[in-house]
Amino acid sequence: MPADWWPGAQARLTRKGWRTLVEPRGRTRWAIGGLLAGGIVVNFLDRTAISVASSSIADEFGLDLQQLGVVLSAFTWSYCLVQLPAGMLVDILGVSRLTRIASALWAVAGLLTAVAGGVGPIILARLLLGVAEGPSMVGASKATAAWFPVSERGMATALFDGATKLANMVSFPVLAFVMSEWGWRAGFLFSAAVSLLFTVVWWWGYRDPSEYRSLRPAEREFILRGGARDTDRGGLRQFRSALRSGRVWTVACGFACYGYTINIVLTWMPEFLQREFHVRLLQSGFYSMVPWAIATVAELAVGGWLVDRLIRRGRDPWVVRRTVLTCGLALGGTIGAAGSAGSPAVAVCWMSVSLAGLAIAAPVAWALPGLLAPPGAVGAVSGLMNFLNTAATAGGVLLTGWLAQMTGSFDAPFLFAVAVLAVGVALYWRALRPVPVREQDPARQLHKV
Secondary structure (H helix, E strand, O other): OOOOHHHHHHHHOOHHHHHHHHOOOOOHHHHHHHHHHHHHHHHHHHHHHHHHOHHHHHHHHOOOHHHHHHHHHHHHHHHHHOHHHHHHHHHHHOHHHHHHHHHHHHHHHHHHHHOOOOHHHHHHHHHHHHHHHOHHHHHHHHHHHHHOOHHHHHHHHHHHHHHHHHHHHHHHHHHHHHHHHHOHHHHHHHHHHHHHHHHHHHHHHOOOHHHOOOOOHHHHHHHHHOOOOOOOOOOHHHHHHHHOOHHHHHHHHHHHHHHHHHHHHHHHHHHHHHHHHOOOHHHHHHHHHHHHHHHHHHHHHHHHHHHHHHHHOOOOHHHHHHHHHHHHHHHHHHHHHOOOOOOHHHHHHHHHHHHHHHHHHHHHHHHHHHHHOOOOOHHHHHHHHHHHHHHHHHHHHHHHHHHHHHHOOOHHHHHHHHHHHHHHHHHHHHHOOOOOOOOOOHHHHOOOO
């Protein structure tokens, strides 16, 4: 059944009739969505720990801002390099098996960071974490396409991507408290323990819909009739088809512009607040929590619920997605005002507005592989998107440290991020023209840019 059936049908149904049609008994898919979100929270707890510990690590090992940028960006080097193979492996092996192995390595990487005796071992541990977490976001995108019909894809995607913002909201104050009380190494021991706990839960709780024995038949039928891609498996041929698509490359480059900005805020926010306004570590953790809390609410309410609601009510799906995505990126450009703020409270306000805009755009962007990819290539397209995203992130983290060191403030790097977002708006506006992507062969439609 084509994805674009849903909006037209909804406009003709009464509220009672629609509820009967689309609300079968069973909420297993939402439990799976919660499990995917939980994995992403753990991921970002692991990643955030290095940002919270950055000042302590710099003091212990005598690092300047430029050298600290190398340590902070180490994770993204390996994370970036494994995105393309991770996307292929997710398509070939499936989400369940690959995540079982990867999640155990998250705990190992955290433990190695906690016991590191120098900058070199810390960098090596962060490289291992990048490899281990490589399949996480592409796997969540793949699993969401398998478990959710198109009519629920916005909120389902917002669940796992919104978990990145929720993780930042929770991680900063929790890790700041742990590190303030017991030292920076204790923060990594804490993240390792949480990763190990998630590994156990994942082994017990996740299966693909076709392998989930307790999934009710009515819910299974609802998922499959709604356009879910349950048994979607691929290989090198599907991967090559995705790489030949101009539309996919345009979307991936637009996503890199989004990732550049949100990740420099994620990585440098505590350091920015401590250096520019001389706030203490624990205080910076609580300041950092506010923008991520606002971003989490904005993503679920607008990028998830509102997008699904507008499409179900008959609005053109691609007009809705393009409008929300580009307006969100444009709103993210308010990060440029944070660097010249006169107080930490004003800086946090601007960062909150910026991250809210980026959060609104994120679930739309992450839903695109499940809508645009040819059969068997959801993971591959997600991997390509995240490859360019992390490449831009790695460069952005280093460039931000260098610009801040050279200019003596964070004003210049934040203004540069505004220019990057402007490029992203232009790319997505071009790529998401309102054309019926899923009504015909997706492999052919991909090449219509």
